[in-house]
Amino acid sequence: MCQLLGMNCNVPTDICFSFSGFQARGGATDVHSDGWGIAFFEDRGCRVFLDPQPSASSPVAELVSRYPIRSMNVIAHIRKATQGSVRLENTHPFMRELWGRYWIFAHNGNLIDFAPALDGSFVPVGNTDSERAFCWLLQSLRQRFGDRRPDDAELFDVLHALTLSIAEHGEFNFLLSNGDCLFAHASTRLSYIVRQAPFAEAHLKDQDLTVDFREVTTENDRVAVIATLPLTDNETWTTMPAGSLWRFADGAALAQRPTRPGPARQPA
Amino acid sequence: MCQLLGMNCNVPTDICFSFSGFQARGGATDVHSDGWGIAFFEDRGCRVFLDPQPSASSPVAELVSRYPIRSMNVIAHIRKATQGSVRLENTHPFMRELWGRYWIFAHNGNLIDFAPALDGSFVPVGNTDSERAFCWLLQSLRQRFGDRRPDDAELFDVLHALTLSIAEHGEFNFLLSNGDCLFAHASTRLSYIVRQAPFAEAHLKDQDLTVDFREVTTENDRVAVIATLPLTDNETWTTMPAGSLWRFADGAALAQRPTRPGPARQPA
Numbered sequence: 001m002c003q004l005l006g007m008n009c010n011v012p013t014d015i016c017f018s019f020s021g022f023q024a025r026g027g028a029t030d031v032h033s034d035g036w037g038i039a040f041f042e043d044r045g046c047r048v049f050l051d052p053q054p055s056a057s058s059p060v061a062e063l064v065s066r067y068p069i070r071s072m073n074v075i076a077h078i079r080k081a082t083q084g085s086v087r088l089e090n091t092h093p094f095m096r097e098l099w100g101r102y103w104i105f106a107h108n109g110n111l112i113d114f115a116p117a118l119d120g121s122f123v124p125v126g127n128t129d130s131e132r133a134f135c136w137l138l139q140s141l142r143q144r145f146g147d148r149r150p151d152d153a154e155l156f157d158v159l160h161a162l163t164l165s166i167a168e169h170g171e172f173n174f175l176l177s178n179g180d181c182l183f184a185h186a187s188t189r190l191s192y193i194v195r196q197a198p199f200a201e202a203h204l205k206d207q208d209l210t211v212d213f214r215e216v217t218t219e220n221d222r223v224a225v226i227a228t229l230p231l232t233d234n235e236t237w238t239t240m241p242a243g244s245l246w247r248f249a250d251g252a253a254l255a256q257r258p259t260r261p262g263p264a265r266q267p268a
Numbered sequence: 269m270c271q272l273l274g275m276n277c278n279v280p281t282d283i284c285f286s287f288s289g290f291q292a293r294g295g296a297t298d299v300h301s302d303g304w305g306i307a308f309f310e311d312r313g314c315r316v317f318l319d320p321q322p323s324a325s326s327p328v329a330e331l332v333s334r335y336p337i338r339s340m341n342v343i344a345h346i347r348k349a350t351q352g353s354v355r356l357e358n359t360h361p362f363m364r365e366l367w368g369r370y371w372i373f374a375h376n377g378n379l380i381d382f383a384p385a386l387d388g389s390f391v392p393v394g395n396t397d398s399e400r401a402f403c404w405l406l407q408s409l410r411q412r413f414g415d416r417r418p419d420d421a422e423l424f425d426v427l428h429a430l431t432l433s434i435a436e437h438g439e440f441n442f443l444l445s446n447g448d449c450l451f452a453h454a455s456t457r458l459s460y461i462v463r464q465a466p467f468a469e470a471h472l473k474d475q476d477l478t479v480d481f482r483e484v485t486t487e488n489d490r491v492a493v494i495a496t497l498p499l500t501d502n503e504t505w506t507t508m509p510a511g512s513l514w515r516f517a518d519g520a521a522l523a524q525r526p527t528r529p530g531p532a533r534q535p536a
Contacts, residue, residue, distance in 0.1 A: 042320075042355075042356045043355060043356065043357065044355075044356075044357040044393050044394065045318075045320075045355060045356025045357035045358075045359065045393070045394070046356070046357075047316075047317075047318050047356065048315075048316065049315075049317070050313075050315050051315075052310075052313075059331065059335050060331065060335070063327065063328065063331045066327075067327045067328070087310075087311060087312075087313060088310045088311065088312075088313025088314070088315065089311065089312040089313035089314075090313075091313065095363070096365060097364060097390065097391065097393060098391075099388075099391060100391035100392060100393055101393060102393055120367075120410075120414075120415040121389065122365065123365065123366075123367060123368035124368060125312050125313070125365060125368055125369060125370055126312065126313070142388075146388075147388040
């Protein structure tokens, strides 16, 4: 199993604090040592840092944890390989371009017998179930909307149907962003927190590190952080129900829809 | 104008030495201070480091010059903006996926009135002439070969015809790689050197730095380095004739074809 970390904000924000705790899980405080990666959107541009080395000992991760890149949408992943060997081409997050925007995708889980027909518009470079799912998602979005870029509500509708279809094949926790908003699917395990005024102190679970957000924010800032497991031990994280797809924009959880049959479940 | 740097080898090689000299041209010894980027292929995987900051003062460039990433195909670029503002999405090199392989492209020059019809399969994210040319190249390759990945000789043929067509619009020095080989077009200015046994010392032009390649190579290593201007002052670089398209593989210049009318010109 892998670990996911996402951030969606209403102002460009650096992720150094959260990344420090997350990075420790890649080989130091946890076993996810088969590589890691992080993608930062900066307006329409996107920077992806990848390393097939464990994040806890990666010089690139060391840079990322110290170099404050300000972004409104970030997706990071540390890997414990299930399908696909430990190689750079199998390291998440993956990037493709659709409608003149970059799309970033990272997955935690395991898809069984997921072998959809691909039409050649998006073809996996590596051999993970994750990249295959990402290529099929983008192909399906393009088939559905053609060259017209849909608005976020339309996109959420179609993504919901596609997620239902893939989730039949197994565990499919994912984070997906086009730089405007961030979609998160809690298949089995995902939590989030929204930090906004009044800000307070936060203390990492995985390292003895505290930040006082009052010193680094303004009154209107709002930041959503999404992670496989809560990153801090003195804040209240919301557990996202197993089987729920979310859309985050401007640092808030704007939409949620169940991806499993049964009564609607609310966040704990 | 920008500066290009490429490397193609027969064994995975680090580019730290050449990059140190190249990096200095991004704001220290030269004026190309509108961002920089570098892409490393590692088997089928690819890592791209981008920074819209001048390379001479970029923490990411500092990491790249010290962290030995071993690669058989590298493309780097430092930018002096001509078309497109100084933003991350306009920072070279650009990446797309075609036929399940990543493709990397960087351009030095300026294309006038280049506005080809794009069918939506590859759409620029930024607003440079360079990314537009790259998208049109990949679209044209896909139109020509469909879902079948051609061999390198077929690819070189078609790329030659496409380069002729784009080069009508102006200065079009470029480096392009799919991780297997490296294509280089000298529209106006590009040089290369092939280092192989017997290896010797090399001294950078832009920094007082010397490396003794005898200490870091084996007898069978072969490395081609391609750059806008020679990077060392004690080696003999080959000036590539203005109007010539080259294919490098396994550290050697394997094919060359003129892209301007007139008598065939040989390398100086």
